Amino acid sequence: MSNTAKAFQNGKAFIPFITCGDPDLETTAAAVRAMAQNGADLIELGIPFSDPTAEGPVIQAANIRALSGGADTDKIFDLVRDLRTDVTVPLVFMTYANVVFSYGAEKFISTCGETGIDGLILPDIPFEEKEEFSEICRRYDVDLISLIAPTSANRIGMIAKEAEGFIYLVSSLGVTGIRSEITTDLGAIIKVIRENTSIPCAVGFGISTPEQAKQMAEIADGAIVGSAIVRLSEQYGREAPEHIGEYVRKMKEAVCTVH
Amino acid sequence: MTNPNGRFGIHGGQYIPETLMNAVIELEEAYNHYKNDPEFNRELTALFNEYANRPSGLYFAERMTKDLGGAKIYLKREDLNHTGAHKINNVLGQALLAKKMGKSRLIAETGAGQHGVATATAAALFGMDCVVFMGEKDTKRQALNVYRMRLLGAEVIPVNSGTATLKDAVSEAMREWTNRISDTHYCLGSVMGPHPFPTIVRDFQAVISKETKAQMLEKEGRLPDAVIACVGGGSNAIGSFYHFIGDKSVRLIGCEAAGRGIDTFETAATISTGRPGIFHGMKSYFCQDKHGQIAPVYSISAGLDYPGVGPEHAYLYDTGRAEYVAITDEEAVNAFEYLSKTEGIIPAIESAHAAAYAIKLAPALDKNKIIVITVSGRGDKDCAAIARYRGENIYE
Numbered sequence: 001m002s003n004t005a006k007a008f009q010n011g012k013a014f015i016p017f018i019t020c021g022d023p024d025l026e027t028t029a030a031a032v033r034a035m036a037q038n039g040a041d042l043i044e045l046g047i048p049f050s051d052p053t054a055e056g057p058v059i060q061a062a063n064i065r066a067l068s069g070g071a072d073t074d075k076i077f078d079l080v081r082d083l084r085t086d087v088t089v090p091l092v093f094m095t096y097a098n099v100v101f102s103y104g105a106e107k108f109i110s111t112c113g114e115t116g117i118d119g120l121i122l123p124d125i126p127f128e129e130k131e132e133f134s135e136i137c138r139r140y141d142v143d144l145i146s147l148i149a150p151t152s153a154n155r156i157g158m159i160a161k162e163a164e165g166f167i168y169l170v171s172s173l174g175v176t177g178i179r180s181e182i183t184t185d186l187g188a189i190i191k192v193i194r195e196n197t198s199i200p201c202a203v204g205f206g207i208s209t210p211e212q213a214k215q216m217a218e219i220a221d222g223a224i225v226g227s228a229i230v231r232l233s234e235q236y237g238r239e240a241p242e243h244i245g246e247y248v249r250k251m252k253e254a255v256c257t258v259h
Numbered sequence: 260m261t262n263p264n265g266r267f268g269i270h271g272g273q274y275i276p277e278t279l280m281n282a283v284i285e286l287e288e289a290y291n292h293y294k295n296d297p298e299f300n301r302e303l304t305a306l307f308n309e310y311a312n313r314p315s316g317l318y319f320a321e322r323m324t325k326d327l328g329g330a331k332i333y334l335k336r337e338d339l340n341h342t343g344a345h346k347i348n349n350v351l352g353q354a355l356l357a358k359k360m361g362k363s364r365l366i367a368e369t370g371a372g373q374h375g376v377a378t379a380t381a382a383a384l385f386g387m388d389c390v391v392f393m394g395e396k397d398t399k400r401q402a403l404n405v406y407r408m409r410l411l412g413a414e415v416i417p418v419n420s421g422t423a424t425l426k427d428a429v430s431e432a433m434r435e436w437t438n439r440i441s442d443t444h445y446c447l448g449s450v451m452g453p454h455p456f457p458t459i460v461r462d463f464q465a466v467i468s469k470e471t472k473a474q475m476l477e478k479e480g481r482l483p484d485a486v487i488a489c490v491g492g493g494s495n496a497i498g499s500f501y502h503f504i505g506d507k508s509v510r511l512i513g514c515e516a517a518g519r520g521i522d523t524f525e526t527a528a529t530i531s532t533g534r535p536g537i538f539h540g541m542k543s544y545f546c547q548d549k550h551g552q553i554a555p556v557y558s559i560s561a562g563l564d565y566p567g568v569g570p571e572h573a574y575l576y577d578t579g580r581a582e583y584v585a586i587t588d589e590e591a592v593n594a595f596e597y598l599s600k601t602e603g604i605i606p607a608i609e610s611a612h613a614a615a616y617a618i619k620l621a622p623a624l625d626k627n628k629i630i631v632i633t634v635s636g637r638g639d640k641d642c643a644a645i646a647r648y649r650g651e652n653i654y655e
Contacts, residue, residue, distance in 0.1 A: 050421065051427070053276075053434060073551075097537040098538050099551045101536060101542075101551065102534075103551065124276060124537070126274075128273050128280070129273060147276070149277040151277075152277060152281070153281060155277075159277070170277065173278060173438050173439070
């Protein structure tokens with residue numbers, strides 16, 4: 001079993017996201033530790049990108065804050081090295097293809113393996129383009145996480161069969177961001193996923209409240225939350241880690257009520 | 260030129276969110292069906308000829324030729340198309356395709372506003388809804404085009420994110436497409452983005468070189484020695500080059516916007532200053548920093564102010580089939596004024612980049628050589644900005 005899949009061994013998983021370097025890397029380190037201490041099962045570390053086309057306004061703004069604060073790929077690898085001295089929960093990077101490609105895919109992914117990054121989420125790499133990265137990922141035991149969307153339809157089986165680690169099920173059309181309700185028939189999608197793979201499936205995009213996280217945990221193996229946490233970073237700046245820790249605790253409790 | 264998976268050498272591809280994959284697959288299937296459909300082609304040709312005023316003229320620029328004292332210069336007059344630029348060729352094709360696919364809404368990005376105006380025009384013609392994304396900075400420097408789009412019934416959404424220019428308008432249009440796919444076609448304005456867009460847009464723009472070739476054979480009985488066009492994303496250039504790619508005697512020259520110079524940070528010359536990357540759905544050359552962050556780019560021309568270039572241009576560059584040169588703001592403005600005074604033709608500032616290189620090249624060539632410059636659009640939209648560049652404080 002891969003490290004990312006281990007995140008799903010303690011009941012339903014809660015997976016928080018944070019943009020690295022928002023507003024600085026010291027704050028990110030403290031926030032990640034707060035997440036881990038408060039029950040996060042897997043943590044998504046966003047490497048900022050100048051033009052994050054899959055993100056809504058909240059995470060777009062975080063990317064700009066992080067880049068303005070001087071975060072870059074090398075400094076974020078250093079952050080991971082520091083975190084791995086005491087943080088044991090699985091960590092995955094979420095970034096855009098050009099960040100990896102420009103660094104050199106082999107160099108980037110081998111450094112992931114060496115520093116203790118367990119997986120990679122690239123929202124602009126669909127099934128058709130994944131081989132360029134997945135072949136290298138396999139050599140360094142880094143899971144290239146596959147995304148399935150409400151529009152995937154006839155593609156679900158094909159994607160699920162080759163998925164590694166866990167499946168990231170995108171709850172809604174559009175970009176990342178908080179939504180008051182999620183109307184996609186996720187149950188029907190998950191049914192097809194289950195017919196094609198045994199790896200876990202977590203739902204993301206639009207989730208912010210404990211009630212929503214619980215609903216997602218009822219139909220899937222975990223809930224992923226990004227914008228709601230990034231909004232805490234935006235609101236509290238360097239004071240955000242304690243608020244993020246508190247939020248993660250509540251969200252983990254909510255998903256834990258589902259068995 | 261296109262491989263089945265949408266590659267041009269190593270460039271191209273489909274680097275987009277899973278949410279959009281079925282939309283681009285549906286588009287590719289529809290396009291593959293209709294491109295060989297006689298009825299579709301009959302309708303498109305009728306739109307080109309009856310509505311867009313094609314074929315566009317191939318005009319012998321006699322005064323310019325005499326003045327420069329070298330190669331014979333012809334101008335391919337895309338500026339005389341309806342809406343004033345080559346953009347209408349692609350838009351009529353895509354709008355017709357979208358209509359056949361049952362879509363009722365067009366979204367588009369625009370830089371200078373020419374593609375936005377063309378899309379708004381086609382939407383009005385076909386009775387479709389239209390939303391155009393435009394960098395806020397561009398809405399200010401091309402205010403007249405914003406008004407034209409609204410007059411044509413389109414909603415214009417100013418984009419504040421990033422550098423508030425063309426690349427951000429593309430990002431925002433892509434975001435909107437992921438949000439609303441079932442009734443919406445993204446009418447991409449250049450030979451860029453994920454497959455099949457670079458191929459579809461090229462095929463619709465290829466009418467330029469198809470006509471140029473026939474017109475040149477009729478007027479001169481032979482092929483030109485060089486075809487020169489400006490390159491932002493590269494749609495008028497690929498359209499101007501396409502039917503000459505197999506004719507090795509014809510030099511194909513793309514003119515990028517150097518802005519204040521390729522040795523400055525204020526440039527948009529992608530091939531001169533960029534390196535391979537993955538962005539906006541494609542692998543190609545991009546202006547970027549060492550960590551792969553897309554660089555803010557600059558050009559006096561809103562239509563060339565883009566940090567990437569279409570994947571087929573990247574491939575033509577890699578293989579050496581086409582040459583790419585960088586033209587500064589100053590050179591382009593000089594050519595804008597030169598063409599106005601010498602031929603009575605006010606070119607778009609984008610097209611003036613192509614004219615600027617021809618002005619350098621023509622005197623160095625023998626009088627029996629022939630150059631074609633694609634005048635991709637007309638320059639009325641640019642007059643106020645060029646006046647300001649020259650220190651005359653006029654506003655539209």
